[in-house]
Amino acid sequence: MVWLVKNVLVFVTLLLSSVFVIITESAPESALVTKLPGFDGTFPSKHYSGYVTIDKEHGKNLWYYFVESEKNPSKDPVVLWLNGGPGCSSMDGFVYEHGPFNFELPKKNNSLPLVHLNPYSWSKVSNIMYLDSPVGVGFSYSNNKSDYNTGDMKTAVDSHAFLLKWFQMFPEFQSNPFFISGESYAGVYVPTLASEVVNGNKNGVKPALNFKGYLVGNGVADLMYDGNALVPFAHGMGLISDELFENATKACNGSFYDIKGRECEEQVTKVNDDVDRLNMYNILEPCYHGTSLSAFDLRSLPSSFLQLGKTEKRLAIRKRMFGRAWPVRAPVRPGIVPRWSQLLADITVPCIDDRVATAWLNDPAVRKAIHAKEESEIGRWELCSGKLSFEHDAGSMITFHRNLTLSGYKALIYSGDHDMCVPFTGSQAWTRSLGYKVIDEWRPWISNNQVAGYTQGYANNLTFLTIKGAGHTVPEYKPRESLDFYSRFLAGSMI
Numbered sequence: 379m380v381w382l383v384k385n386v387l388v389f390v391t392l393l394l395s396s397v398f399v400i401i402t403e404s405a406p407e408s409a410l411v412t413k414l415p416g417f418d419g420t421f422p423s424k425h426y427s428g429y430v431t432i433d434k435e436h437g438k439n440l441w442y443y444f445v446e447s448e449k450n451p452s453k454d455p456v457v458l459w460l461n462g463g464p465g466c467s468s469m470d471g472f473v474y475e476h477g478p479f480n481f482e483l484p485k486k487n488n489s490l491p492l493v494h495l496n497p498y499s500w501s502k503v504s505n506i507m508y509l510d511s512p513v514g515v516g517f518s519y520s521n522n523k524s525d526y527n528t529g530d531m532k533t534a535v536d537s538h539a540f541l542l543k544w545f546q547m548f549p550e551f552q553s554n555p556f557f558i559s560g561e562s563y564a565g566v567y568v569p570t571l572a573s574e575v576v577n578g579n580k581n582g583v584k585p586a587l588n589f590k591g592y593l594v595g596n597g598v599a600d601l602m603y604d605g606n607a608l609v610p611f612a613h614g615m616g617l618i619s620d621e622l623f624e625n626a627t628k629a630c631n632g633s634f635y636d637i638k639g640r641e642c643e644e645q646v647t648k649v650n651d652d653v654d655r656l657n658m659y660n661i662l663e664p665c666y667h668g669t670s671l672s673a674f675d676l677r678s679l680p681s682s683f684l685q686l687g688k689t690e691k692r693l694a695i696r697k698r699m700f701g702r703a704w705p706v707r708a709p710v711r712p713g714i715v716p717r718w719s720q721l722l723a724d725i726t727v728p729c730i731d732d733r734v735a736t737a738w739l740n741d742p743a744v745r746k747a748i749h750a751k752e753e754s755e756i757g758r759w760e761l762c763s764g765k766l767s768f769e770h771d772a773g774s775m776i777t778f779h780r781n782l783t784l785s786g787y788k789a790l791i792y793s794g795d796h797d798m799c800v801p802f803t804g805s806q807a808w809t810r811s812l813g814y815k816v817i818d819e820w821r822p823w824i825s826n827n828q829v830a831g832y833t834q835g836y837a838n839n840l841t842f843l844t845i846k847g848a849g850h851t852v853p854e855y856k857p858r859e860s861l862d863f864y865s866r867f868l869a870g871s872m873i
């Protein structure tokens with residue numbers, strides 16, 4: 379008996395040491411993030427970051443930040459997260475939405491943001507990777523600037539090449555369920571990349587990726603459905619009158635994405651005038667209308683205003699417009715998407731605050747710690763890059779969604795219901811247009827014993843979900859509710 383126990387122990391020890399050898403040989407130690415300026419606590423899980431070269435000749439490099447699950451990294455899903463733009467860094471998601479930390483603007487000038495643990499980090503239940511894509515965005519770069527001329531399909535091919543290399547570098551994650559997620563313009567990145575992954579697997583590309591499904595938040599999908607979304611949204615939310623809604627619907631024959639005729643144009647202009655001064659990323663939020671931040675005194679706002687859309691995080695003053703999403707209340711059209719600098723020239727309502735992220739990610743010690751190139755080599759980190767010339771060349775996403783869901787991949791299409799940039803009315807309409815059988819009829823879903831929004835479940839594992847009171851960047855506004863729906867979706871349970 380003693381002999382048996384002893385031998386079992388020896389065997390277990392051997393097994394452990396061989397596993398240990400595999401791990402040390404795989405996850406590259408040089409990518410490990412060991413400390414972060416501004417954070418003095420202990421990391422709840424391992425973090426890795428660095429570059430993956432996808433074209434040696436061009437010196438084309440994509441940068442990632444990978445957070446291991448705080449639960450069971452060897453079993454939990456691996457989820458890729460992509461912010462939109464096109465041209466916005468996925469570190470937006472890391473800093474402002476569902477990353478492992480919350481960032482606090484320092485009281486003193488020139489000091490680093492304070493970094494605390496985020497109790498609602500998506501790394502509580504998944505391994506999650508933030509990828510700066512395409513090259514030219516965030517910390518990703520190429521030595522050949524011609525790579526900054528890109529588009530939907532090229533971006534998908536490059537991100538796929540990145541994934542293949544990354545899973546080779548981290549083979550211990552190859553068997554975990556793999557999901558792709560993103561928001562806003564990533565409504566295009568996610569299904570196009572998913573489609574590349576599925577085709578790659580079909581064609582026997584190695585390593586095979588254990589792809590299971592995807593999530594899209596306030597994502598663009600289709601010119602017609604997204605373009606028709608604003609007027610019914612504005613009406614339903616009480617932003618325009620019944621009469622204007624009726625007149626506009628009549629004048630435009632119910633179709634607002636492709637304005638025909640003077641009468642229709644006049645009516646839509648009236649709608650735009652009514653909603654123009656709202657914060658388009660969350661109609662409940664205050665919006666900064668001046669040119670200098672010091673003139674904007676948060677305390678001068680009624681407290682009821684500040685309480686709306688309240689989360690445990692402090693509501694940021696929305697200052698700079700470098701937003702997280704094309705379109706600016708306009709559907710995505712085929713062809714070249716305007717650059718951020720071009721958009722800024724016409725924008726009168728700047729509502730996005732990127733100060734914490736900009737200060738932290740441009741600090742030389744932070745860049746060193748997260749294995750990003752120095753500013754002297756690749757320039758400053760910007761929330762959204764103006765370097766790209768980007769073509770929307772993938773058309774409507776509806777056929778992609780249809781193919782993916784009919785092939786058995788799970789899809790969660792979620793919307794912060796107070797976002798006016800990509801309103802839920804568009805996502806609701808296109809998901810319904812697929813014509814799948816309703817298997818879980820429209821009902822409230824619950825988080826923390828409260829109604830957190832509404833959901834409608836379709837056949838073929840397609841779920842549409844709203845998050846009540848959330849804006850464009852859902853987890854930024856509703857972190858707790860977001861971790862709830864995210865965990866339930868990944869676990870395959872009812873939301």
Ligand SMILES: *[C@@H]1O[C@H](CO)[C@@H](O)[C@H](O)[C@H]1NC(C)=O
Nearest residue numbers: 485486487488489670671672
């Ligand atoms: C902080 O910096 C800004 C701009 O550089 C300056 O206007 C402001 O007076 C400074 N505040 C303090 C407290 O030093």
Ligand SMILES: *[C@@H]1O[C@H](CO)[C@@H](O)[C@H](O)[C@H]1NC(C)=O
Nearest residue numbers: 435436437521522523524525
């Ligand atoms: C950059 O790439 C383009 C396209 O592959 C190529 O024609 C060009 O020669 C390259 N430029 C440099 C400086 O290598």
Ligand SMILES: *[C@@H]1O[C@H](CO)[C@@H](O)[C@H](O)[C@H]1NC(C)=O
Nearest residue numbers: 619621622623624625645648
């Ligand atoms: C709606 O149309 C009617 C008839 O053309 C017009 O009299 C009315 O002023 C319009 N109302 C609004 C709010 O545009």
Ligand SMILES: *[C@@H]1O[C@H](CO)[C@@H](O)[C@H](O)[C@H]1NC(C)=O
Nearest residue numbers: 628629630631632633638639
């Ligand atoms: C209005 O739209 C309907 C279908 O939605 C179409 O059949 C009709 O021809 C359109 N009318 C005009 C005047 O464009």
Ligand SMILES: *[C@@H]1O[C@H](CO)[C@@H](O)[C@H](O)[C@H]1NC(C)=O
Nearest residue numbers: 573776777778779780781782
């Ligand atoms: C969808 O599937 C059809 C049939 O397999 C195929 O012809 C088409 O190219 C696919 N479209 C996309 C966008 O994946």
Ligand SMILES: CC(=O)N[C@H]1CO[C@H](CO)[C@@H](O)[C@@H]1O
Nearest residue numbers: 786788836837838839840870
């Ligand atoms: C995991 C899951 O929900 N699978 C379902 C996907 O959709 C098909 C067809 O509607 C169902 O049969 C599966 O049970």
